Amino acid sequence: MPSEPNPGADLARVRDTAPLIHNITNLVAMTPMANVLLALGASPAMGHAREEVADLTALAGALTVNIGTPSPHWAEAMAEAAAAAEASGTPWVLDPVAVGATPYRRRIAGELLARRPTVIRGNASEIRSLAAEQGSGRGVDSTESTRAVAEEARRLAEQTGSVVAVTGEADLVTDGPRAFWVHGGHPLMARVTALGCALTGVVAAFVATAEDDDALAATASALACYAAAGERAAEHACGPGSFAGHFLDTLYGLTGEGLEARLQAAAPR
Amino acid sequence: MPSEPNPGADLARVRDTAPLIHNITNLVAMTPMANVLLALGASPAMGHAREEVADLTALAGALTVNIGTPSPHWAEAMAEAAAAAEASGTPWVLDPVAVGATPYRRRIAGELLARRPTVIRGNASEIRSLAAEQGSGRGVDSTESTRAVAEEARRLAEQTGSVVAVTGEADLVTDGPRAFWVHGGHPLMARVTALGCALTGVVAAFVATAEDDDALAATASALACYAAAGERAAEHACGPGSFAGHFLDTLYGLTGEGLEARLQAAAPR
Amino acid sequence: MPSEPNPGADLARVRDTAPLIHNITNLVAMTPMANVLLALGASPAMGHAREEVADLTALAGALTVNIGTPSPHWAEAMAEAAAAAEASGTPWVLDPVAVGATPYRRRIAGELLARRPTVIRGNASEIRSLAAEQGSGRGVDSTESTRAVAEEARRLAEQTGSVVAVTGEADLVTDGPRAFWVHGGHPLMARVTALGCALTGVVAAFVATAEDDDALAATASALACYAAAGERAAEHACGPGSFAGHFLDTLYGLTGEGLEARLQAAAPR
Numbered sequence: 176m177p178s179e180p181n182p183g184a185d186l187a188r189v190r191d192t193a194p195l196i197h198n199i200t201n202l203v204a205m206t207p208m209a210n211v212l213l214a215l216g217a218s219p220a221m222g223h224a225r226e227e228v229a230d231l232t233a234l235a236g237a238l239t240v241n242i243g244t245p246s247p248h249w250a251e252a253m254a255e256a257a258a259a260a261e262a263s264g265t266p267w268v269l270d271p272v273a274v275g276a277t278p279y280r281r282r283i284a285g286e287l288l289a290r291r292p293t294v295i296r297g298n299a300s301e302i303r304s305l306a307a308e309q310g311s312g313r314g315v316d317s318t319e320s321t322r323a324v325a326e327e328a329r330r331l332a333e334q335t336g337s338v339v340a341v342t343g344e345a346d347l348v349t350d351g352p353r354a355f356w357v358h359g360g361h362p363l364m365a366r367v368t369a370l371g372c373a374l375t376g377v378v379a380a381f382v383a384t385a386e387d388d389d390a391l392a393a394t395a396s397a398l399a400c401y402a403a404a405g406e407r408a409a410e411h412a413c414g415p416g417s418f419a420g421h422f423l424d425t426l427y428g429l430t431g432e433g434l435e436a437r438l439q440a441a442a443p444r
Numbered sequence: 445m446p447s448e449p450n451p452g453a454d455l456a457r458v459r460d461t462a463p464l465i466h467n468i469t470n471l472v473a474m475t476p477m478a479n480v481l482l483a484l485g486a487s488p489a490m491g492h493a494r495e496e497v498a499d500l501t502a503l504a505g506a507l508t509v510n511i512g513t514p515s516p517h518w519a520e521a522m523a524e525a526a527a528a529a530e531a532s533g534t535p536w537v538l539d540p541v542a543v544g545a546t547p548y549r550r551r552i553a554g555e556l557l558a559r560r561p562t563v564i565r566g567n568a569s570e571i572r573s574l575a576a577e578q579g580s581g582r583g584v585d586s587t588e589s590t591r592a593v594a595e596e597a598r599r600l601a602e603q604t605g606s607v608v609a610v611t612g613e614a615d616l617v618t619d620g621p622r623a624f625w626v627h628g629g630h631p632l633m634a635r636v637t638a639l640g641c642a643l644t645g646v647v648a649a650f651v652a653t654a655e656d657d658d659a660l661a662a663t664a665s666a667l668a669c670y671a672a673a674g675e676r677a678a679e680h681a682c683g684p685g686s687f688a689g690h691f692l693d694t695l696y697g698l699t700g701e702g703l704e705a706r707l708q709a710a711a712p713r
Numbered sequence: 714m715p716s717e718p719n720p721g722a723d724l725a726r727v728r729d730t731a732p733l734i735h736n737i738t739n740l741v742a743m744t745p746m747a748n749v750l751l752a753l754g755a756s757p758a759m760g761h762a763r764e765e766v767a768d769l770t771a772l773a774g775a776l777t778v779n780i781g782t783p784s785p786h787w788a789e790a791m792a793e794a795a796a797a798a799e800a801s802g803t804p805w806v807l808d809p810v811a812v813g814a815t816p817y818r819r820r821i822a823g824e825l826l827a828r829r830p831t832v833i834r835g836n837a838s839e840i841r842s843l844a845a846e847q848g849s850g851r852g853v854d855s856t857e858s859t860r861a862v863a864e865e866a867r868r869l870a871e872q873t874g875s876v877v878a879v880t881g882e883a884d885l886v887t888d889g890p891r892a893f894w895v896h897g898g899h900p901l902m903a904r905v906t907a908l909g910c911a912l913t914g915v916v917a918a919f920v921a922t923a924e925d926d927d928a929l930a931a932t933a934s935a936l937a938c939y940a941a942a943g944e945r946a947a948e949h950a951c952g953p954g955s956f957a958g959h960f961l962d963t964l965y966g967l968t969g970e971g972l973e974a975r976l977q978a979a980a981p982r
Contacts, residue, residue, distance in 0.1 A: 203474045203490050205741045209906035214953050219906070220811065221741050224784040227817040234814060246493040246517065248784065273489065276503060279496040366696065368478035368488070415483050416692030423954030427904065472743045472759050515762040515786065542758065545772060548765040635965065637747035637757070684752050685961030 183431020185396035190216035194236035201243025204372035211373035236383030243272035257290035266293040275304030354441035359402025361409035452700020454665035459485035463505030470512025473641035480642035505652030512541035526559035544573030623710035628671025630678035721969020723934035728754035732774030739781025742910035749911035755918040774921030781810035795828035813842030892979035897940025899947035
């Protein structure tokens with residue numbers, strides 16, 4: 176039976192467990208993602224060589240794969256790590272950065288989708304692109320709104336068996352039948368690079384420590400924590416530079432109290 | 445007829461347009477460059493695989509190529525992206541990091557120069573090295589002053605047809621006949637890594653949205669904005685850590701007022 | 714005759730000399746390491762292509778090699794740079810990140826050890842793993858305490874001829890017969906990514922400018938400065954985000970006064 180998301184309890188479990196998260200991420204996100212995971216209380220590990228990705232994934236509580244700055248050797252390692260995760264039942268999260276921008280990214284994402292990611296996290300354009308296999312023709316920024324792609328997200332979840340998280344001005348997380356809207360965040364989050372990529376790591380940390388293997392509830396909790404941290408950090412920020420520092424401080428000190436109010440169940444289907 | 449630089453109007457146009465800038469940059473500059481472009485109001489995209497660089501450049505308003513951490517696959521992709529930009533008339537900016545330090549970098553820069561960059565932005569040592577094909581024997585820091593290489597910069601601009609920007613304690617931008625000095629900045633800018641590399645992205649954003657395709661005026665405006673942000677950010681900084689945050693905040697909140705006073709036309713030749 | 718570490722004088726020499734440090738480091742550490750070296754007053758240069766690593770090492774006062782995100786081309790360049798450093802007598806520092814985590818990293822580290830690093834800097838798990846060639850089975854975090862591995866660190870130093878620095882909650886530096894404990898630091902240092910990797914660069918800067926080529930004393934001084942900066946920066950921090958900025962500011966403004974009190978000689982053997 177599916178559980179209700181409990182962000183406060185889930186956050187406490189991440190901190191108590193400090194799960195090791197193996198990340199194959201893009202070259203822009205490497206440092207911010209590691210800093211976000213450390214502020215959260217998780218333990219990041221990066222490694223992208225075919226010679227060791229399966230070993231690293233075997234040690235990890237979860238894997239993330241981000242196609243943001245792809246190249247052939249990296250794409251091979253991504254596929255190998257995803258296959259290792261699938262084979263061992265290790266949860267893994269796909270971040271299809273700018274998948275609509277080039278045929279090369281669409282091909283890589285397509286191969287990774289076959290490895291059945293536990294969660295797919297992207298912005299509205301990326302989720303639409305994955306769902307429709309039709310590019311938005313733009314870079315990494317979202318030119319669609321979350322609401323506009325909610326139906327496609329639910330369909331993508333049903334087709335793939337993955338939990339799908341669409342993040343942006345509003346966040347949606349769904350496994351198809353069930354869906355939650357997540358309230359919070361702040362426009363400054365889009366002015367700091369790789370905060371979306373880093374959220375993929377946060378989702379992985381929550382899914383790695385999920386109760387009853389409920390990836391939907393764990394992802395909803397991750398999004399609620401992130402949205403709360405973003406909103407609160409912005410209260411003291413003068414711009415994206417100070418925001419970035421406040422965001423890590425806020426995530427580090429975040430208490431679970433009241434986080435569940437950020438979640439709103441959508442009508443089932 | 446060449447226009448006078450109008451930094452305030454040019455900055456407003458960058459923000460209104462939010463141009464997509466495709467960057468092939470070095471591994472140190474990836475994150476800071478993306479953050480600077482986001483703070484400015486532009487939209488950064490990174491990608492370095494031959495399999496997609498032409499596609500990304502085709503989507504972009506401008507391309508930047510930075511040779512800071514070169515390797516063979518990357519050098520091939522740089523050449524391919526530069527060729528795509530040249531073929532389509534997309535403006536592109538070359539950042540010849542530490543070109544004087546190794547024969548390998550000189551060879552890569554030489555091949556890129558053949559693709560006719562719209563702008564070349566470097567420190568005095570790098571510009572001297574490009575101009576003279578004689579290395580300074582030092583790493584990425586400038587050991588020359590901008591004034592000492594002003595004549596070589598003008599000659600390099602004439603030889604290549606590129607706008608040449610020399611940045612450091614003083615900034616100079618020239619297309620050969622015309623030249624502008626830019627006032628401002630702060631020594632702390634040299635204590636934060638990749639701020640020069642990130643400036644290359646800012647130049648690209650201004651050139652992508654240049655009025656009348658005047659790359660000289662657009663580059664002068666970019667340098668004036670950057671110098672103003674650096675000078676103002678330093679007023680509140682206790683060192684390079686706090687300066688880095690203030691710099692992004694200041695660039696984000698920068699108003700165009702008075703920026704033109706930072707530009708001084710040099711005698712024509 | 715071995716000298717006593719003199720952190721204040723050694724720090725002044727680093728700042729006066731601004732040594733060029735060539736770093737082949739991991740993809741997470743690139744930017745933070747460069748920022749730490751710039752805040753300290755040294756001059757970082759990154760480059761990892763076989764086509765130029767020997768040239769860069771030849772220009773540098775010291776080399777660092779960090780195996781944190783290894784891949785075949787990089788491992789070849791690491792070996793080549795280390796060989797160049799060994800051949801020319803340039804000091805070099807090995808950072809065996811997560812060497813216990815995968816056989817691949819153990820193999821790379823083993824080959825690098827044969828090039829006789831001047832200093833090996835790692836956390837307790839990494840030093841134990843190197844000493845025993847038995848992995849700890851965990852990622853990049855230390856699961857051992859410095860005190861627990863002090864004996865192995867001294868043995869590793871004797872076996873390799875390298876100075877061995879174990880850093881963590883407590884720091885130890887030893888060449889086998891001699892050893893120093895270093896007091897200071899703060900738990901927030903472990904919540905900011907790559908501060909350990911960046912310390913490897915700081916050690917290199919001190920060793921590059923060491924008096925009487927005393928790498929043990931220079932490493933002890935580097936650790937004392939870093940521990941002092943960490944401890945003082947934490948006084949004003951609200952979490953890892955603000956700590957990271959304060960740390961760079963503090964390192965930039967650090968005075969040498971009283972730093973020697975952070976060092977305590979261990980019983981000789």
